[in-house]
Amino acid sequence: MTQKISIDPITRLEGHGKIEIFLDEKGNVQDAYWQVVELRGFERFCIGRPAEEMPRIVPNICGVCPSAHHMAATKALDDLYSVEPTPAARLIRELEFNAFYIEDHYIHFFFLAAPDFVVGPDADPRERNILGVIGKVGKEIGQKVIEVRRRNRDIIRHIFSKAPHPEGGLPGGVPRGFTEEDRTWVKETADFSLEFARFAIQLFKDVVLANKTYVDLILNDAYSLKTYYMALVDELNRTTFYDGTVRVVDQHGKEYTKFHPRDYDKVIGEWVEPWTYIRLNHLKPLGWHGLKDGEGTSLYRVAPLARLNVGDSMLTPLAHKESQIMFETLGGKPAHQTLATHWARLICALQAAEQNVEIANNPLLTSKDIRNMNLKLRNKGVGCVEAPRGTLFHHYETDNDGIMTKANLIVATQNNAAPICLSVKKAAKAFVKGPDVKEGFLNMVEMAFRAYDPCLSCATHSMPGTMPMTVNIRDHEGVLVRRLTR
Amino acid sequence: MAEKPKVAIYWLTACGGCDETIVDLNEAILQVADAVDIVLWPVAMDFKYKSIREMKDRAIALSIIHGSVRNSEQEEMAKLLRKKSGIVLAFGSCACFGGTPGLANFRSKQDIFNWVYRDAPTVVNPKGNVPQAETKIDGYRLTLPEFYEQVYPLNRIIDVDYYLPGCPPPPDLVAHAVFAVVEGKLPPRGATLAPRKPLCDTCPRNQSKPLKMEIDKVVRIHAVEADPDKCFLAQGILCMGPATRSGCGETCLRINTPCRGCFGPVEGISDAGTKFISGLAALLGAETEKDAADAVDGITDLAGLCYRFSLPSVSLKKRIPDGER
Numbered sequence: 115m116t117q118k119i120s121i122d123p124i125t126r127l128e129g130h131g132k133i134e135i136f137l138d139e140k141g142n143v144q145d146a147y148w149q150v151v152e153l154r155g156f157e158r159f160c161i162g163r164p165a166e167e168m169p170r171i172v173p174n175i176c177g178v179c180p181s182a183h184h185m186a187a188t189k190a191l192d193d194l195y196s197v198e199p200t201p202a203a204r205l206i207r208e209l210e211f212n213a214f215y216i217e218d219h220y221i222h223f224f225f226l227a228a229p230d231f232v233v234g235p236d237a238d239p240r241e242r243n244i245l246g247v248i249g250k251v252g253k254e255i256g257q258k259v260i261e262v263r264r265r266n267r268d269i270i271r272h273i274f275s276k277a278p279h280p281e282g283g284l285p286g287g288v289p290r291g292f293t294e295e296d297r298t299w300v301k302e303t304a305d306f307s308l309e310f311a312r313f314a315i316q317l318f319k320d321v322v323l324a325n326k327t328y329v330d331l332i333l334n335d336a337y338s339l340k341t342y343y344m345a346l347v348d349e350l351n352r353t354t355f356y357d358g359t360v361r362v363v364d365q366h367g368k369e370y371t372k373f374h375p376r377d378y379d380k381v382i383g384e385w386v387e388p389w390t391y392i393r394l395n396h397l398k399p400l401g402w403h404g405l406k407d408g409e410g411t412s413l414y415r416v417a418p419l420a421r422l423n424v425g426d427s428m429l430t431p432l433a434h435k436e437s438q439i440m441f442e443t444l445g446g447k448p449a450h451q452t453l454a455t456h457w458a459r460l461i462c463a464l465q466a467a468e469q470n471v472e473i474a475n476n477p478l479l480t481s482k483d484i485r486n487m488n489l490k491l492r493n494k495g496v497g498c499v500e501a502p503r504g505t506l507f508h509h510y511e512t513d514n515d516g517i518m519t520k521a522n523l524i525v526a527t528q529n530n531a532a533p534i535c536l537s538v539k540k541a542a543k544a545f546v547k548g549p550d551v552k553e554g555f556l557n558m559v560e561m562a563f564r565a566y567d568p569c570l571s572c573a574t575h576s577m578p579g580t581m582p583m584t585v586n587i588r589d590h591e592g593v594l595v596r597r598l599t600r
Numbered sequence: 601m602a603e604k605p606k607v608a609i610y611w612l613t614a615c616g617g618c619d620e621t622i623v624d625l626n627e628a629i630l631q632v633a634d635a636v637d638i639v640l641w642p643v644a645m646d647f648k649y650k651s652i653r654e655m656k657d658r659a660i661a662l663s664i665i666h667g668s669v670r671n672s673e674q675e676e677m678a679k680l681l682r683k684k685s686g687i688v689l690a691f692g693s694c695a696c697f698g699g700t701p702g703l704a705n706f707r708s709k710q711d712i713f714n715w716v717y718r719d720a721p722t723v724v725n726p727k728g729n730v731p732q733a734e735t736k737i738d739g740y741r742l743t744l745p746e747f748y749e750q751v752y753p754l755n756r757i758i759d760v761d762y763y764l765p766g767c768p769p770p771p772d773l774v775a776h777a778v779f780a781v782v783e784g785k786l787p788p789r790g791a792t793l794a795p796r797k798p799l800c801d802t803c804p805r806n807q808s809k810p811l812k813m814e815i816d817k818v819v820r821i822h823a824v825e826a827d828p829d830k831c832f833l834a835q836g837i838l839c840m841g842p843a844t845r846s847g848c849g850e851t852c853l854r855i856n857t858p859c860r861g862c863f864g865p866v867e868g869i870s871d872a873g874t875k876f877i878s879g880l881a882a883l884l885g886a887e888t889e890k891d892a893a894d895a896v897d898g899i900t901d902l903a904g905l906c907y908r909f910s911l912p913s914v915s916l917k918k919r920i921p922d923g924e925r
Binding site: 118134154155161163166174176271278386522 | 613614615616617618619620621623624626627629630633670699700701703704706707711712715716717720721722723724725727729730731732735737738740742744747767768820821822823825851852854855856857860862900901904905908
């Protein structure tokens with residue numbers, strides 16, 4: 115008899131989802147599906163709204179990465195109104211975006227991922243959370259994590275009102291700047307963050323890399339996928355976050371294409387399947403070849419590991435050095451080991467911290483020239499940022515009064531949707547054997563998607579929703595044998 | 601040792617910002633973790649639904665539910681938590697009034713599906729696939745929750761004991777609400793756990809309000825450099841402050857950005873939109889029809905402004921279709 119296993123809800127991710135695992139008569143995994151179970155319709159209900167309200171509406175796509183949507187919307191307004199932010203406004207936006215990277219990457223690493231690596235993948239589920247992590251590493255480190263998050267969110271709050279729902283992005287500028295008095299605490303925050311970033315990488319080396327079991331897990335073929343990679347780079351092909359050109363490299367690290375964000379719809383295609391609300395992105399010119407990796411795939415991945423694979427180098431010296439160590443350890447570039455995304459995430463946070471130390475010391479930071487009022491409406495605007503979870507596009511069109519007539523969003527997690535389906539299937543085939551499946555093995559299946567830090571709230575912007583998950587295990591006749599709920 | 605009160609934190613159609621605001625309690629979250637026993641929090645912890653289903657009715661002291669209801673799974677979870685909980689707190693603007701995603705009630709489900717799965721410029725869908733409640737692939741049956749025609753605030757689906765609005769609720773009010781439950785110091789059932797005053801009363805720009813306010817011309821926020829100290833309405837910039845409950849900490853006003861009403865209507869008013877529109881009409885000091893037309897020229901999307909966070913709470917007076925209940 116075949117079985118079906120459900121993990122419902124999948125946890126420690128942002129949004130609603132479930133995993134269905136089908137077993138054959140012998141209890142081997144036949145197939146596994148990662149399903150996103152909701153949809154919200156942002157692209158439609160934005161129509162009729164004044165374009166300048168978009169930065170205030172889109173943060174509700176996701177309260178975990180609201181700064182990414184807020185910034186993409188603000189940059190779409192720059193393009194829509196053919197305006198460049200003033201140099202000070204651009205600097206302030208970059209400061210905010212880096213502060214967001216820092217707090218976001220650490221909340222993922224310490225709250226969502228570390229429970230698997232610090233507490234252990236098969237530890238008691240009741241212990242496998244941030245409180246368990248603090249129990250292991252000590253309250254002092256726990257307090258540091260809380261502090262780095264709080265301080266960087268204070269930067270976001272200062273410029274854009276609220277960290278979970280930023281407000282006030284304007285075409286050509288920012289709503290609020292900094293004084294010389296403010297610079298003192300901004301500098302302290304930047305210095306503290308850089309110190310923390312170096313500490314976090316050392317902690318990863320001490321706790322994860324020094325443990326052979328974890329290293330074997332990272333290098334395990336079950337957690338590897340050979341796909342294309344997409345990320346933003348600067349004119350020297352260095353990894354950037356706030357702005358850049360979109361670059362795609364193939365499974366061997368060779369450049370496949372490089373394009374201006376406005377041309378996103380020539381490169382990105384969204385495939386529709388009846389069994390999930392999420393659309394499955396692929397490289398449009400290559401066509402849809404289904405859920406497969408390796409030669410002949412048209413799937414690409416985004417997010418921290420992709421950023422390191424795509425850039426010829428990192429933008430800042432310490433981050434670059436750490437990226438070289440990572441590639442050496444993993445056996446070369448590009449690295450296809452999905453779980454190494456956690457490592458790459460800490461390196462991206464390091465780059466953000468290094469950049470913010472520079473910005474905090476830049477004389478321009480306290481300039482009062484924070485708005486460029488030279489606005490010329492051109493009816494179409496595309497805003498693109500390298501969000502923490504990957505490349506994000508907002509495309510708006512308006513009538514001659516600047517009222518929205520069209521919106522199309524390509525959201526980070528959606529880029530990764532098809533590879534996540536594939537990663538989950540691969541991990542399930544490697545770790546699950548029926549009929550008696552241990553909880554720890556199912557968590558190892560969840561680890562396959564957790565590495566992507568998938569944000570289903572974002573991914574389902576087009577429909578209503580968020581994403582806890584379920585794993586159902588079903589027999590070959592589709593009868594539910596076990597629903598994983600812990 | 602006495603058993604700690606059990607608390608569930610759950611999201612319906614939500615963005616996760618309400619979870620983040622709980623984490624924004626920072627060090628205080630460790631105190632909360634000491635005072636209560638968290639039994640469900642999918643974004644942060646590995647407890648699964650089964651453990652909730654197996655609990656006795658009302659075993660959970662407090663369920664903090666954020667997000668609105670848009671599909672059958674969310675309705676089911678809301679009902680399950682209602683059954684298992686002594687107190688249900690509608691947390692954040694989506695649970696209280698429908699929230700920004702409630703603007704989707706301006707569009708039909710079909711319209712959303714057509715764009716997302718057919719018309720968007722990046723869609724590649726030669727087979728015309730559309731997500732289905734049930735699909736068979738290679739003999740396997742896969743199911744998805746049913747997507748409803750509209751967005752519902754929580755109190756259209758289950759009884760709600762208390763409300764804490766905000767997008768998201770600020771950490772001080774969150775801590776206040778949680779400790780009120782732990783210490784049993786709650787106001788009468790049905791209350792909103794936030795100040796009763798309108799935002800204008802606590803606005804740092806309140807003193808700048810002219811004695812007799814008159815708007816000659818409504819202007820849009822991107823088109824002007826707003827005076828950072830002067831009342832927005834006195835500058836002709838639409839601000840929802842007069843019709844909105846205070847409690848947010850005036851953070852938007854401090855970054856020179858007008859209010860959009862995330863705290864919902866003031867005490868005793870159910871529809872912030874009509875309250876705002878009647879107030880606005882009185883401020884437009886037009887003598888002639890042409891003056892009036894000029895004055896309102898800058899008003900571009902009154903419905904989207906007045907009901908930015910509350911459309912489902914005012915537009916759903918009609919009966920909810922049987923298929924959706």
